[in-house]
Structure formats: structure tokens, C-alpha cells
Amino acid sequence: MKKIILTTLFALAATASAASFKFIALGDMPYKLPDDYARFEALIGEVNKLNPVFTVHVGDIKSGSTPCTDENFQKVKDEFGMFNGPLIYTPGDNEWTDCHREKAGKFDTLERLAKVRDMFFKQMGDKSFGKKPIVLTRQDKVIENSRWAQQGVVFATINVVGSNNGMERNTASTAEYFERNAANVEWIKATFAEAKAKNAPAVVVAFQADVFYGAPFLLTDIGLRDTVNTLAAEAKAYGKPVLLIHGDSHVLIIDRPLTEAGANTGIGQTIASPTLKNVTRLQVMGESDVGAVEVTVDTNTPGVFGFRPIYTK
DSSP states (O other): OOOEEEOTTOOSSOOOOTTOEEEEEEOSOSOSTTHHHHHHHHHHHHHHHHOOSOEEEOSOSSOTTSOOOHHHHHHHHHHHTTOSSOEEEOOOGGGTTTTTSTTTTOOOHHHHHHHHHIIIIITTTTBOBSSSOOBOEEOSSSTTOEEEEETTEEEEEOOOOHHHHTOSSSHHHHHHHHHHHHHHHHHHHHHHHHHHHTTOSOEEEEOSSOTTTTTTTSOOOHHHHHHHHHHHHHHHHHOSOEEEEEOSSOSEEEEOOOBTTOSOOSSSHHHHSOBOTTEEEEEOOOTTSOOEEEEEEOTTSSSOEEEEEEOOO
């Protein structure tokens, strides 16, 4: 049985209008290598049948205990090229932050981040993956951060990952975190500024880390707090529908966990704070649960976003 958690606020299927479009969200796959290569490629085949306007992969292209080799990276990069439509990718912690682990090859994590940036972003320039790539706006400071629009809806990715967002492993990792974190905050603010300037009907932000893990009872990791607080402030000021897409925890969840107070730092403010009702969170399935979510975007409906799980036959 597939494990799915949904609130009663959202339907899995949305009725499409003439102004609607559909995209696919997925992540945390292929996970167990090499076994999951075939499963991932079968899922790509299902996605291609649906002909979405694009697909978003929210990172973790292997497990945290799989070697972080160039060869494993290249294999998944080649699979990204199998998507008929555009594929936009944002990195996960398993691609770099967790590569210091013995089973992952005991790599230097920052060297792996540089490799990911070179292979998956610098070599692609301003283009997405897929047989029919689209042009993306890239951030100068963090090249993997991207932004694009579809029928007026503004989309963005940010490199925010699990394992405390890469913070505190050593001095070099901490320095990298602060630099990237500042760029991420800047990119979030710029994304909402663009949405306001263009009177966008909705905003979608995709990243890897489960920033709501255990909410509201567990503390938000310190490396993720700026992200959560910035998203909360910007989404509240924006006022229109916002969709946050992430992976990391491998279970399909659709709910509204973001509050006006943002991150839970342990003093109880997040638990008591009002929920931001204009913000929906989609956590995609992953790991052994190889599937994707078809998202319908219909700006003529009050909720804008509808969701349908997709699995191979």
C-alpha cells in the first residue's frame, strides 16, 4: 500500500479549465542503486505519457550510503535527458552534504558540491534538462538557484538541503552555508518581488529539505530557520496562493504547515501562531516509493493547485 498523508483541505484531482496547466513533481530517486535505475526510467515513461509542461526534481538522486562518484552522477544526468519535456533539478543533501560518509565514499563535501554545480548546472548554462529544454533565470551567486514562469505563475528553486542545510560540519562547511544561505534568502525575496511586480496569480518554490520535519513539536534545525522565516514573511506579504515543494522524508504529504511565525525555535511561538492559509506544502514520495505527483495549476479556481499521485503500472 502506498503511504499518503493528505489533509481534508485538498483534493487529489483537480478539474482543469482552459487556463490551467499541469506539471510533475518528484524527488528522492533513483535511490537504491543500481536497482532503482530501471524503476526510475519506467516512471519517466509514465511522465512522458502525461506530457506535462515541465517536471521538477527536488533532489537526492541517490541514497546517502551510495558512493558519490562522477559515474553515478552521470548516470542520473543521462536519465534526466530521457524526459520528453523540460526537467528542472535542484540538488539534495545526498549529492554533496552527506558524501563524507564512509559508504558514500568519504568525499570532501565541498568538492562534491563543486562537481554537482559543474556537471548539472554550468554545463547546462541557462537551459533545463529534457529533450525540449526551457530557458531558466539563474542566480549569479548560486548557479543552481533558478526561476521561470508559466502562464504568469512564478516558479523558483533554492539549494536548501537536509542534514541541517550543510551547516556546522567544519569551518569550511559553515562558511559555505552562510554564503549560500544569504543567497537563498535573497533569491526567495527576489522571487516574491517579481511575482508582486508582475501581478502573478501564484508562486511555487521547490527545494530538497523537509523544513517542516516533526512540526510543530520538534525544533526547526538552525540551518533551515532563515529559509522558513523568509518564506513565511514573504508568503504572508504576498497574500496569494503559494506552493512549497520538497522531498527528503519520502512520504507523500499535502498540507498547510507554515505559520506566520515561521520556524519553531523552541519557545512555542510556531505552535500558537496562525497558519498561513495561502501556503500549501507538497512533500513528494520517494526512496522505495517510486512515484511522482501531477500538479494541476488553475488560476481560475480559489485554491489554484490540485494533486494526483502517479505510479508505474
